[in-house]
Amino acid sequence: MTEPMDKQPPVFAVRKLWKVFGPRAGRVPDTPELAALSPADLRARTGCTGAVQDVSFDVRRGEVFVVMGLSGSGKSTLVRCLTRLIEPTSGSIAIDGEDVLSMDKARLRELRRHRAAMVFQHFGLLPHRSVIDNVAYGLEIQGVGRAQRRARAAEVVAKVGLDGLEHRRPGQLSGGQQQRVGLARALAVDPEVLLFDEPFSALDPLIRRDMQDEVVRLHREEGRTMVFITHDLNEALRLGDRIALMRDGRIVQLGTPEEIVGSPADEYVRDFVRDVPREQVMTVRTAMRPVADAAEAESGPAVAPDATVASAIEAVARAGAPARVMDQGRCVGVVDQAALLAVVAGLSAEGVAA
Incomplete structure (x- = not known):
């Protein structure tokens, strides 16, 4: 019998995470007086910006964990810290109990290529390659043989609804189709966790809704762990099993959509959810x-x-x-x-x- 998500060891465990940009950044989390300053006061006093400040959370196996907040809240910096695309200033990050901050370059490459795949807002597709070769690119980097990687890519292309488009170039696709290629490329390497950094924010509303449906469908079919970054409350409520709402680099509330809408932690959260159809x-x-x-x-x-x-x-x-x-x-x-x-x-x- 499978254990409930909240009873299983977390996939990601984040504790007291800080990312500070600026001169002598390491002194900020180590100095209680500086750590307690508002963002404006911190910048005025030290020239530093606390993009992520004292953040702790677990990502449970099989859940969609959404990090949401307005522009500048620190959410994109946070997700990049999980795989050290941005180096944290202090704190700890573990994936399946393994310390991410102590990984050497080879282990980090393995983490990013096999265990935690990113899907970005800007698709980063290779314009001279076909859809199927773009999808197979991560497998190619891993050294998988051509026949095997193309067979795997064909499976994933079908899974994300791109049948019949395998041999087109990215420039021949719509924005939604390009984003499906980006999603398929991440899925092809069969990662333990999918990390989405505002992947649909540049899409038209109807296409965005289609892509949200695609994420819901894939999660329902595969039960894959996902971390999803968004500034859109409706998207967060629709996709998230749990939501971490950020402001000024800190998590102001972490809970299920029902908990956040039904029991806002403070006036800021209350304002955020005021117009949500309860x-x-x-x-x-x-x-x-x-x-x-x-x-x-x-x-x-x-x-x-x-x-x-x-x-x-x-x-x-x-x-x-x-x-x-x-x-x-x-x-x-x-x-x-x-x-x-x-x-x-x-x-x-x-x-x-x-």
Whole structure:
């Protein structure tokens, strides 16, 4: 039996990570007085910028871990630190328990080529090569033979929906198709973790939605661990199992989409999620109450605990009765219209009952 994600050892374990740019950067995390300064005060006093400041988190195996924040929040610097594309100033990073900061050049190459593949906003495709040869490029660097790497590339090209385009050049593709090539190239090396650095932000909205669907589909089919960087809250809520919301180099809240929308940590997060349709994010667990009697446990429509409040409102309205919350064939609670609407309004079910 497979352990739940939160019970397995983390893929990435990050502790007290700092990345400071500027003169004598190492003194900032080592000096409590400097470490506590605001970004503006730190720059004025030392000439340094704390791009990532005292950040700690785990990435669980098989989850989509989203890091989001506005421009300048430190999210892209953070993801580049994970594989030392940017060298951290201090702290620790481990992948499967192995210390990333102590890796030599050969071990780092192995990490980037085999274990943690990056998908960037700018695709970086080789314009003179066909789609299939672009996809096979990482395997070519690894020394895989031509026949084997092209066979693997053909599999991945089909997986990302580029059948029939194998022999086109990047210049003959749309932006969305080019991004699919970039995704296929990362998948071809079969990495343990996919690292996405705002990969869809330059795409048109409809193409962006298609690519989000592609990530959701690939994750559902493969269960691959993903770290996804974005400045778009809707994208974060749609893709993330958990979200780390950054501001000024620090994580201000880390939680599930439901936790972030339902229980914002501070005014900054509250402002961020103010316009989110709560009924599309909050689940039935938030609104359900205990079963009053045996009859209540046997009547009414059935909904799952992780169903959205929106879908439960529809079920209750259609039946004209409270819904049973069913988990593995067992009734674990009941939701009614008042409790569901209270969640939409941002109130607790207890508050409405009172």
